[in-house]
Amino acid sequence: MKIKTIKKITIWAFSVSMFLIVVVAVHIWAVYRPKAPGPDTKVMARIDLKPSISQVDAGKIATWMYHQKGVDHVLVNPDTRIVIFTFFPIKASGNDIVKSFNAELPYKGNRFMPTEKQLASSCPVAGSSFYYKVYKFIDNIL
Amino acid sequence: MIMKKAILLPVIAIVAIASLALFSCSKKSSPTPPVKATLYDSLGGTAMVSDPAHSGTMIEKGYLGVRSVVDSTIFVIAADNRINGHFTVLLNEVTHGNLTGFAELSMNLSNFVAVGTGAKDYKYTGMSMHDAHDPSINTRMNGKASNADFDAFEADLVIGAQKNGVPANLITSLGKIVESLRSQVVQM
Numbered sequence: 001m002k003i004k005t006i007k008k009i010t011i012w013a014f015s016v017s018m019f020l021i022v023v024v025a026v027h028i029w030a031v032y033r034p035k036a037p038g039p040d041t042k043v044m045a046r047i048d049l050k051p052s053i054s055q056v057d058a059g060k061i062a063t064w065m066y067h068q069k070g071v072d073h074v075l076v077n078p079d080t081r082i083v084i085f086t087f088f089p090i091k092a093s094g095n096d097i098v099k100s101f102n103a104e105l106p107y108k109g110n111r112f113m114p115t116e117k118q119l120a121s122s123c124p125v126a127g128s129s130f131y132y133k134v135y136k137f138i139d140n141i142l
Numbered sequence: 143m144i145m146k147k148a149i150l151l152p153v154i155a156i157v158a159i160a161s162l163a164l165f166s167c168s169k170k171s172s173p174t175p176p177v178k179a180t181l182y183d184s185l186g187g188t189a190m191v192s193d194p195a196h197s198g199t200m201i202e203k204g205y206l207g208v209r210s211v212v213d214s215t216i217f218v219i220a221a222d223n224r225i226n227g228h229f230t231v232l233l234n235e236v237t238h239g240n241l242t243g244f245a246e247l248s249m250n251l252s253n254f255v256a257v258g259t260g261a262k263d264y265k266y267t268g269m270s271m272h273d274a275h276d277p278s279i280n281t282r283m284n285g286k287a288s289n290a291d292f293d294a295f296e297a298d299l300v301i302g303a304q305k306n307g308v309p310a311n312l313i314t315s316l317g318k319i320v321e322s323l324r325s326q327v328v329q330m
Contacts, residue, residue, distance in 0.1 A: 038194050044232050044244035046220060073213075077221035084220045086244060090236070114230035119243075121284035 037089040045094040047083040047101060047109040054078060057107065064105060070096050084110065105130055144164075180260025181315050182208070183187065185308075204261060207306070209252040215302030216248060224294040228284070258319050271326040286330050296320055 036125040037043075058076035061127025064076040065085055074085045083101075085121070087094060193201040195209075219225055220232050234243030239250070253266040269280060269293025277283040299320060301314045 034151075041242065042195075042244055043235050043242045044220065046233055073217065075217040075221055077218075080223045081219055082221040082223070082226075084217050094235075111231065114233050118230045119234055121146075121282055 001025045016129075039090060041089055042095060043089050044084065044086050045097070046112040047098055048112050049081040049083065049107055049109040051081075051107065052078075053081060053107060061105065061107060064101075065097075068092065068100065070099065070107070161224070168271065181291075181312065181319070182256060182260035183316075184312055202261070202263060204259075205252065205264060206257050207308075208256045208259065208261075210306045211274040211303045211308060212252045212255060215249055215299050215303075216244065216251070218298040218305075219275065219295070219300045222294060222298055225291050225298070228287070228291070228307075231282075259316070271323050275327045275328060287327050288330055289324075289328050292324055292328050 043121075055078055058078040061076045061083060062074045065071050065076075065083065068087075070087045070089075072086040072088060074083070076083050085097070087097060095113060098109070102108055150246045161235055180207065185207035186285040189203045191199045191203045193206065216229075216232060229247070231243040236242060241256070249266055252267065253264050256264045257266045268274065271320055273279045275283055277285060277286050300313055300317065303305060303316060308316075
């Protein structure tokens with residue numbers, strides 16, 4: 001009788017635990033899964049310029065960038081020959097902006113896209129939460 | 143007897159109220175130590191204003207000020223070859239949820255700075271500065287940060303603050319807070 005009761009309790013405890021684990025896993029996946037960009041979603045992009053540019057050129061580039069649809073904010077550093085800009089992905093595509101940049105301006109540049117390896121080891125403040133790690137684990141299984 | 147009680151009760155009540163009034167007056171007259179304004183207060187504090195980045199929502203003015211400085215600084219850092227290698231995650235189009243690398247870093251850094259400057263209504267839930275910058279604890283840290291890296295970060299922060307018209311005295315206060323973290327960040 002006693003063994004039967006212990007067996008019952010064990011089965012119930014195991015079932016409830018499994019159920020709770022599944023609920024937590026689904027919840028984490030639902031919260032962390034990539035969602036479609038919204039009207040306020042902003043993406044940052046970078047263009048590495050090939051030739052050297054002056055401060056005047058930097059001003060011209062910034063002015064042109066601000067006239068592109070969907071571009072939010074721009075910074076041009078003539079010393080490092082880097083153009084940084086944010087854009088709204090529901091209004092524009094970063095690749096299209098860079099394509100127009102190369103087609104319409106006399107300055108040539110490439111969009112810098114970090115590799116998976118670079119992303120995995122960049123910025124100590126981002127994406128290091130326990131939940132995020134669990135999400136990535138589940139995502140890899142799915 | 144009943145008559146005596148009827149007279150006594152209002153008298154006791156009046157004495158009690160008078161005593162309370164006197165007590166509260168004496169409290170008022172004693173000088174209370176002035177509450178020192180925090181840097182967060184100087185940046186606008188808890189006054190609610192509309193959030194220009196999210197139409198229809200309100201935000202604390204102090205937090206908006208902090209976030210504006212942080213966002214400008216992120217732009218400066220992203221174009222600064224001395225330290226942008228530590229921040230390529232900024233260029234990630236999607237991290238998790240509907241946040242991009244830029245949005246996630248902006249939020250985390252803004253929360254950290256807001257709390258550090260005296261915000262009460264925001265929380266920083268990330269790693270401690272020491273753990274976050276220790277490659278043996280945080281795998282996202284691709285090497286130990288040097289003093290030169292930290293100097294570059296501070297210089298970029300000053301540029302970011304200046305771009306937002308933050309007065310020099312507040313930039314100095316912010317600089318002191320950031321400088322106090324040097325020993326936790328630089329672990330060489």
